[in-house]
Amino acid sequence: MAGITGKDAVLTEYARKLETLDAPKGRSLTQDAMRRLVRNKAALVSIFVVLFIVLFAFVGPYFLPWTYDKIDWSGIRKPPNFEAGHFAGTDQNGRDMLARIMQGTQMSLIVAGVATLVSVFIGVCYGAIAGYFGGKVDAVMMRFVDIMYALPYILFVIILVVIFGRNPVLLFVGIGCLEWLTMARIVRGQTLSIKEREFVEAAKAGGAKPWTIIFRHIVPNLTGPVVIYATLTIPEIILTESFLSYLGLGVQEPQTSLGTLISFGSPVAETLPWMLIGPAVVLVSLLLCLTYIGDGLRDALDPKDR
Amino acid sequence: MDQTPINLLEIKDLKKTFSLTGGLFSRRLTLTALENINFNIRQGETLGIVGESGCGKSTLGRCILQLLAPDEGQVLWLGQDLTRLPAEEMRQRRADLQIIFQDPLASLNPRMTVGEIIADPLRTLRPELNKDERRARVLKTMEAVGLLPEMINRYPHEFSGGQAQRIGIARALITEPKLIVCDEPVSALDVSIQAQILNLLAELKDEFGLTLIFISHNLSVVRHVSDRILVLYLGRIVELATGDEIYEQPRHPYTRALLTAVPIPDPKLARQRNIDALKGEIPSPINPPSGCTFRTRCRFAKPFCAETRPPLETIEDGRLVACHRWREIEVPEEAVLGE
Amino acid sequence: MKEVLKVEDMSVTFELHQSEVHAVRDMNFSLAEGETLAVVGESGSGKSQAFLAIMGLLAKNGRAGGRAMMGDINLIGMPAGQLDKHRGKDIAMIFQDPMTSLNPTLKVRTQLAEVLVKHRDFDKQKATAAAIEMLERVGIPEPVKRANAYPHELSGGMRQRVMIAMALLCQPKILIADEPTTALDVTVQAQMLDLFKTLTEDFGTSLVLITHDLGVVAGVADRMMVMYGGRAVEKGTVDDLFYDPRHPYTLGLLHSTPHIAHRAARLDPIQGLPPSLEHLPKGCSFNPRCAFAFDRCLVERPPLTETGNGREKACFYEGPMAYGKVA
Numbered sequence: 001m002a003g004i005t006g007k008d009a010v011l012t013e014y015a016r017k018l019e020t021l022d023a024p025k026g027r028s029l030t031q032d033a034m035r036r037l038v039r040n041k042a043a044l045v046s047i048f049v050v051l052f053i054v055l056f057a058f059v060g061p062y063f064l065p066w067t068y069d070k071i072d073w074s075g076i077r078k079p080p081n082f083e084a085g086h087f088a089g090t091d092q093n094g095r096d097m098l099a100r101i102m103q104g105t106q107m108s109l110i111v112a113g114v115a116t117l118v119s120v121f122i123g124v125c126y127g128a129i130a131g132y133f134g135g136k137v138d139a140v141m142m143r144f145v146d147i148m149y150a151l152p153y154i155l156f157v158i159i160l161v162v163i164f165g166r167n168p169v170l171l172f173v174g175i176g177c178l179e180w181l182t183m184a185r186i187v188r189g190q191t192l193s194i195k196e197r198e199f200v201e202a203a204k205a206g207g208a209k210p211w212t213i214i215f216r217h218i219v220p221n222l223t224g225p226v227v228i229y230a231t232l233t234i235p236e237i238i239l240t241e242s243f244l245s246y247l248g249l250g251v252q253e254p255q256t257s258l259g260t261l262i263s264f265g266s267p268v269a270e271t272l273p274w275m276l277i278g279p280a281v282v283l284v285s286l287l288l289c290l291t292y293i294g295d296g297l298r299d300a301l302d303p304k305d306r
Numbered sequence: 307m308d309q310t311p312i313n314l315l316e317i318k319d320l321k322k323t324f325s326l327t328g329g330l331f332s333r334r335l336t337l338t339a340l341e342n343i344n345f346n347i348r349q350g351e352t353l354g355i356v357g358e359s360g361c362g363k364s365t366l367g368r369c370i371l372q373l374l375a376p377d378e379g380q381v382l383w384l385g386q387d388l389t390r391l392p393a394e395e396m397r398q399r400r401a402d403l404q405i406i407f408q409d410p411l412a413s414l415n416p417r418m419t420v421g422e423i424i425a426d427p428l429r430t431l432r433p434e435l436n437k438d439e440r441r442a443r444v445l446k447t448m449e450a451v452g453l454l455p456e457m458i459n460r461y462p463h464e465f466s467g468g469q470a471q472r473i474g475i476a477r478a479l480i481t482e483p484k485l486i487v488c489d490e491p492v493s494a495l496d497v498s499i500q501a502q503i504l505n506l507l508a509e510l511k512d513e514f515g516l517t518l519i520f521i522s523h524n525l526s527v528v529r530h531v532s533d534r535i536l537v538l539y540l541g542r543i544v545e546l547a548t549g550d551e552i553y554e555q556p557r558h559p560y561t562r563a564l565l566t567a568v569p570i571p572d573p574k575l576a577r578q579r580n581i582d583a584l585k586g587e588i589p590s591p592i593n594p595p596s597g598c599t600f601r602t603r604c605r606f607a608k609p610f611c612a613e614t615r616p617p618l619e620t621i622e623d624g625r626l627v628a629c630h631r632w633r634e635i636e637v638p639e640e641a642v643l644g645e
Numbered sequence: 646m647k648e649v650l651k652v653e654d655m656s657v658t659f660e661l662h663q664s665e666v667h668a669v670r671d672m673n674f675s676l677a678e679g680e681t682l683a684v685v686g687e688s689g690s691g692k693s694q695a696f697l698a699i700m701g702l703l704a705k706n707g708r709a710g711g712r713a714m715m716g717d718i719n720l721i722g723m724p725a726g727q728l729d730k731h732r733g734k735d736i737a738m739i740f741q742d743p744m745t746s747l748n749p750t751l752k753v754r755t756q757l758a759e760v761l762v763k764h765r766d767f768d769k770q771k772a773t774a775a776a777i778e779m780l781e782r783v784g785i786p787e788p789v790k791r792a793n794a795y796p797h798e799l800s801g802g803m804r805q806r807v808m809i810a811m812a813l814l815c816q817p818k819i820l821i822a823d824e825p826t827t828a829l830d831v832t833v834q835a836q837m838l839d840l841f842k843t844l845t846e847d848f849g850t851s852l853v854l855i856t857h858d859l860g861v862v863a864g865v866a867d868r869m870m871v872m873y874g875g876r877a878v879e880k881g882t883v884d885d886l887f888y889d890p891r892h893p894y895t896l897g898l899l900h901s902t903p904h905i906a907h908r909a910a911r912l913d914p915i916q917g918l919p920p921s922l923e924h925l926p927k928g929c930s931f932n933p934r935c936a937f938a939f940d941r942c943l944v945e946r947p948p949l950t951e952t953g954n955g956r957e958k959a960c961f962y963e964g965p966m967a968y969g970k971v972a
Contacts, residue, residue: 028461029416198413202477204373206427207400220417358830359801466918496687497857498934501901501914508911523830526860530903530912553905567835569860571902573883576864584832586786587800 030223036300043296046289053286057105066096068103069254077272089274091264100256101278105286107257111172112237118176120230123183124222128214130184131191142188145181153178161249168251175240183229190225194218224301231294235287242283258283312384314485314517315347315370320379322362322369322541326592337592339365340541343379344618345626347485352511352518354532354549356525356564360591362541363521367487370519371403372396401431404478408490410470414462421458424448424476431481447476450513451506468499472506479510487519492527504531525568529553537561540591540599543618546626557627559635560600598630606635646677649818649851650699650736655711655721657691657698666922668694670875671949672711676819681845681852683866683883685859685898687919691875692855696821700738701728715819734764737812741824743804747796753780754792757811764815779810784840802833809840813848820844821853826861838865859902863887871895874920874930877949881956891958893935896966929960937962 037043065085066072072086076094080087088098130141160174194200195218203217242259244250251257258279265276320343326335339362347353357363368374370381372388381388383403388396404427407413414423424444428435435443445455451472462470471491478486488507492500508531511518522528528535528549535552537545537560545558556562563584570576584603589595598616601607611630618628629635657669669691676682686692698709699720713720715735720728740746748756757776761767767775773792780788783806796804805825812820822841826834842865845852854866862869862883869886871879871894879892890896897915917934920926929947932938941961949959 027464028419029463032463198407198409199415201368201373202405202407202413202474203415203426205371205400205403205405206477206481207397207430208426209397209430212430217415221415223417358832468918496919497859497898498687498901498915499918501903501912502916504903505911505914524903525831526903526905529905563832565905567831568905569831569834569838569858569864570906571859571863571887571899571904572906573863573887575906576860584836587802587833588830 033224033297033300037296040296040299042292043300046292046296049285049289050293053105053282053289054109057102057109060102061099061106064096064099064102066099068095068099068256070099071095079272079274088278089272091272091275092268095254097274097278100261101258101282104256104258104261104279105282107168107251107255108238108241108259108283108286111168111175111241111257112234114169115172115176115179115237116230116233118173119179119183119233120226121180122177123180124187124219124226126180127184127187127189128191128218128222131188132195132210132214132218134192134195138188142185145184148178148181157244157249161244168255168257171250172237172241175237179233179237183226183233186225186229187222190222191218194221228294228298228301231290231297235290238283238287258286312349313346314349314384316380316382316385317343317345317347317370318380318382319344320366320369320381321377322365322374323377335592338541338594339591340369340376342542342618345536345543345546347517347519349484349517350515351533352520352531354528354535355519355521355538356523356528356535357538358523358588360540360588361538362591363523363538364489365541366538367405367489367519367521371400371405371487373405398431401427401481402484403487404481404483404485405487405489406471406474406478406491409494410467410474411462411465413474414470416462419459419461420448420453420465420473423462423473424480427477427481443480444476447480450479450510451476466499467495468502471495471499471503475503475506475510479514482514483516485517485519487521489521490523491520493522493524500527507531525564526570537564540588540594542599542628543626544600544628548625551623551625557621557625557632557635558600558629559604559606563603598628606631646680648675649678649715650676651712651714652699653712653714655695655698655709655713657694657703658708658710659704660706660708661923664923668707668875668922669698672877673949674870674877674880676851676853678818678851679845679849680868681841681854681866683854683856683862683869684872685856685862685869686872687857689874689919689922690872691922692872693823695872696738696823696853696855700732700736700821701725702738730764733760733812733817734815735817736819736821737815737817738821738823739805739808739812739825741827743801743808744796746808747804749796751795752792753794753796753799753807757792757807757814760811760814776810776814779814780807783807783810783813783844784836785810802829802836805829805837806840809844813844813850816848817850819851819853821855823855824857825854827856827858834861841865859887859898871898874925875922876930876959877957878931878960879956879958880949881954885954885956890966891952891956892960893937893962893966894931897934937964937966 061067072090072094075081075086075090077092078086078090080089086096088101090096091100126141130138156178157175160171164170164174200213200217203213238258241250241257242262245257245259246263251260261279262276262283265279269276320340322340324337324339326337343366355363355366365374369376376389383399388399391399421441421444424447425440428440428443444458448455448458453469453472453476462473465473491507492503495503504527507518510516520528520531532549534546534548536543537558539560545552545556545561552561553565556565566579586603589599589602595602597612597614601611604611608631616628616630618626620626652672652674655669655672656667659666659668672695684692694703697703698707699713701720701723703709709721711721715731720731754773754776757779758769758772761772761775762769777788777792780792785791785803785806791799791803799807826837829837838861841852844850854862856862866883868882870877871886871892873894879886879890879895886895887899890899894915900913901915903912915934920930926933928944929938929942932942935942939962947959947961949957951957
C-alpha cells in the first residue's frame with residue numbers, strides 16, 4: 001500500500017518542518033467557557049471576592065499583632081479598638097476577633113476544599129464506572145449508593161468524629177467520603193448519555209480499552225456538570241461544618257471555624273454584636289459568591305447558549 | 307483485482323436481538339433486529355446496504371465490526387471468526403476494520419484537538435510509534451482527506467459538517483484498514499458537500515485499496531458508490547445483486563417499490579413515472595408479520611405468503627432474493643424508472 | 646393567475662453579541678394561486694428564515710424588513726395579536742420534525758379541534774367531526790382511532806400527516822412546508838409528495854416547499870427559487886432550471902445530486918464550503934466556489950435581473966457553462 005505506510009523518516013522530517021510552521025491553537029471548550037464566564041459580571045465580581053477572602057484568610061494573619069489563640073488580659077469582651085490592634089474587637093476570653101475570623105475562614109475553606117475534592121474524586125470515578133459498564137455492575141453499584149443514602153448521615157459523622165475527633169482535616173476527608181453520593185448519581189446519569197455518543201463508539205472501533213474510554217473520552221466531557229456541582233458542594237460542606245461545630249462535633253478549641261464563631265457569637269449578639277457580625281459577613285459573602293460562581297459556570301458551560 | 311476476488315468477509319446466519327425490558331411486571335419483549343443474514347464481501351468492492359429506518363442496517367454494520375455482539379452466527383474475516391476472537395486479539399484486529407459515522411460532529415470528542423482525535427487509534431493499535439511518527443502519520447492522513455496541516459490544533463466545534471466528516475474519515479484511515487464501514491456518512495451533510503465526500507471516499511478507496519460497506523437510506527447515493535447492493539427489510543435480506551441488476555431488473559417487490567419511490571432530479575421523468583407507492587408504513591420489528599415480513603405492504607402478496615417465510619434463494623450469478631413469487635412477478639416492459 | 650402572496654424587498658437580520666447577521670436580503674417573489682414554489686438552498690442560505698419571518702416566527706433577536714403582501718395586508722411587522730388571526734387560517738406552516746409542533750400531552754383530536762374552535766368558531770363536536778374528516782382526507786387510515794391517540798403513539802409519517810391535516814383545517818390559501826419529508830423514509834416520502842400534489846389540486850392551496858433535495862423538487866414543484874448566502878440567485882420554472890440552469894450554483898447543485906438513472910464515475914461537486922453569513926465574500930457571494938468567476942465578480946455584486954421568459958438570475962457570466970464531464 002502506498003500512502004501512509006513506510007518512509008517514516010521522511011515524514012518525521014515533514015512533521016518537524018510543519019512544527020516550525022506553527023499551527024494556530026484552536027479555542028478549546030474550556031477556553032470558550034472561561035470567556036463566557038468572564039463576560040458574566042456577577043460571576044466575575046464573585047470570583048474576585050472569593051479570591052480576596054482566600055487571601056484574607058491565608059495571608060491576613062501575618063499582618064496582625066495578635067494570633068488567634070493569644071489572650072489579651074487587658075481587653076476582654078471589648079469592641080473594636082484600633083490602638084490595641086483589635087480591629088474587630090475581642091471575645092469573652094480576650095482573643096482577637098479578626099485573627100479568629102481569619103483562622104476560622106481558613107479552616108472552613110480547607111475543610112470545604114478537602115471534602116469537595118475527595119467527594120469529586122470518588123463520585124466521578126464511581127459514577128463513570130457504574131454508568132459505563134452498566135447492567136449488573138451498575139445495578140449493584142447504584143443500589144449501594146441508595147443504601148448509603150438511606151443510612152442516617154449524622155450517625156456516620158458521629159462515628160467519624162470518634163475516629164478523627166482531634167483532626168478536623170481528616171474528619172472532612174471522611175465527610176467527603178460521605179458527600180460523593182449525589183455526585184456519583186449525577187456523573188452516572190451523564191455517563192449513560194455520553195457513552196451512547198458516536199465518539200465513544202469511534203474510540204471502541206479504534207481499539208481503546210474500557211479504562212481508556214472512561215478516563216480519556218468520558219470523564220473530560222463530564223467537566224461541565226462536575227464543576228457546577230462541585231461549586232455547589234463547597235457551600236454545602238461549609239454549612240455542614242457550621243452545623244457540626246454548632247453541635248460541638250466540629251473543630252476543637254482553640255482552633256475555630258466560621259460555624260463555631262457564629263455559634264459562639266449568636267447567643268451574645270445583643271451585647272457583643274461584633275462577635276457575630278464579623279464571621280457572619282464573611283460566611284454570607286462566601287456562600288453568596290460561590291452560588292453566583294456556580295450559576296455563572298452553569299451558564300458558561302451550557303453549550304445550548306452558544 | 308484478481309480474476310477470482312477473495313472474500314474478505316463472510317457473514318453466516320447472523321442474528322441479533324435486543325431485549326426491551328418492559329418494566330418489572332410486564333412481559334419482556336424481544337426485538338429481532340437481524341435474522342438469517344448471509345452474504346460475502348469481496349476484496350476491493352463497495353457493498354451498499356440500503357433499507358428504511360429500523361431495517362437493521364446500522365446494527366448490521368456494528369455487528370460486523372463487533373461493536374455489538376451478534377446473538378448467533380459467524381463473521382468470518384479471511385476465514386477467522388471474529389465473534390469468537392478473544393477481546394485482546396479483536397482489539398488488534400480493529401486496525402483492519404474501521405468505521406465512519408453519520409453525525410460527523412457527534413463522532414468527534416469535543417474535548418480533543420483534531421490531531422489528538424485522528425491519532426487516537428494509533429495510541430492503542432500502534433503503541434510502538436513515538437510522538438513524532440504519530441504526528442507525521444496524522445499530517446499525512448490529513449493531507450490525504452483534504453484537511454490543511456494548520457488545522458491540527460483546532461477543536462471539532464470550529465469545523466463545519468463536511469470538514470468534521472473529513473476528520474472522521476482521517477481517523478478511520480490512520481490505521482491503514484482494509485475495510486471501512488461507512489454508516490450514512492453523507493446524510494447529515496449539505497448537497498454540495500455530500501458530493502465532495504462521496505468523491506473523496508471513491509478516491510481514497512482507489513488510493514488505499516479499501517473495501518467499503520456503504521450503509522445508507524438513500525438509494526441514489528448507494529447506487530452511485532456501490533458495486534453490489536444489499537436490500538434489507540425488517541432485519542432480513544430481501545435482495546442482493548449488483549447495482550445495475552438491482553436497478554434494471556429488481557426481483558423483489560420491495561426493491562421495486564423502493565426504486566420507484568426514490569426522488570429523481572429530473573422533472574420530466576419525475577412527472578411521468580408511476581410511483582408504486584407502498585401502502586402503509588413499516589410494521590413494528592417487535593411484532594413482525596408472519597411468513598414474509600413484507601407481505602403486509604406487498605402488491606403481489608398471496609395468502610400463502612403469510613404462512614412460510616420465503617428462503618433466501620440464489621438465482622443467476624450469485625444474486626440473492628427472498629420472495630415466494632419472484633419467478634411469477636414479471637419486470638414490466640418499460641423499465642421501472644421510465645427510461 | 647391570481648397572486649396570493651407578494652414578497653418585496655424582504656430582509657431578515659439577527660442581532661448577535663456585537664454584530665449583525667443578515668440572514669436574508671433583497672428577497673422578491675410572488676406566489677400564484679394553486680402553484681407550488683420550491684425554495685432550494687443549503688444550510689445557512691436563509692431559506693427557512695425567510696419564511697419564518699413571513700409567519701412572524703423569528704427568534705427573539707431577529708428582525709424582518711420589507712413587505713410580504715397577502716392581498717392588501719402586510720404580514721411583516723404585524724403585531725402578534727393581529728397576526729394570530731391569519732396564521733393557521735390564511736397561511737400555515739409545517740416543519741421537518743412534527744414532534745416539535747405537536748403538544749405531546751394532548752390527544753390529536755383535541756389539538757386539531759382547537760384550531761377550528763379558535764379560527765372558525767366551531768363548537769367542540771363539530772370541530773372534532775371536521776378534524777376526523779380532515780385526517781381521512783390526508784390519507785390516515787382509521788382516522789377515528791388515530792384521532793384518539795397521543796402524538797408519540799404515531800409513526801413519523803403519520804405525525805407529518807397529522808401536521809398537514811392541522812395546517813389544512815382552515816383551508817389556508819398558503820401552506821409553507823419546511824423540509825417536510827427530510828426525516829421520513831423514502832417510501833413514506835413518496836406518499837407525502839403524492840399527498841402534496843393532490844392537495845394543491847383539490848384545495849387550490851399554494852404550496853411553498855423549502856428543501857435541499859432537488860429530487861423532491863423535480864416531482865412536485867412548478868417554479869423554483871435557488872438561494873445562496875441569504876439571496877435568491879436564480880428563479881424560474883422547474884424545467885428551465887433543471888434542463889437549462891443559468892447560474893453556476895444551480896448547475897453545481899444539479900451536478901452534486903446523484904441520479905439513480907445514470908451512474909457517473911464521479912460527481913462534479915461545487916468546490917469549497919458554503920460561506921458563513923457573518924463573513925460573506927466581497928462581490929458575488931458565490932465567487933470563491935465558482936468555476937466561471939472573473940474579475941468583475943470579485944468586486945461587484947450581480948443583481949437579480951430578468952433574462953426573459955420570466956426567468957431571473959444573479960450572475961454576470963453569460964458564456965456557455967459546459968461543466969466537467971456530465972453535461
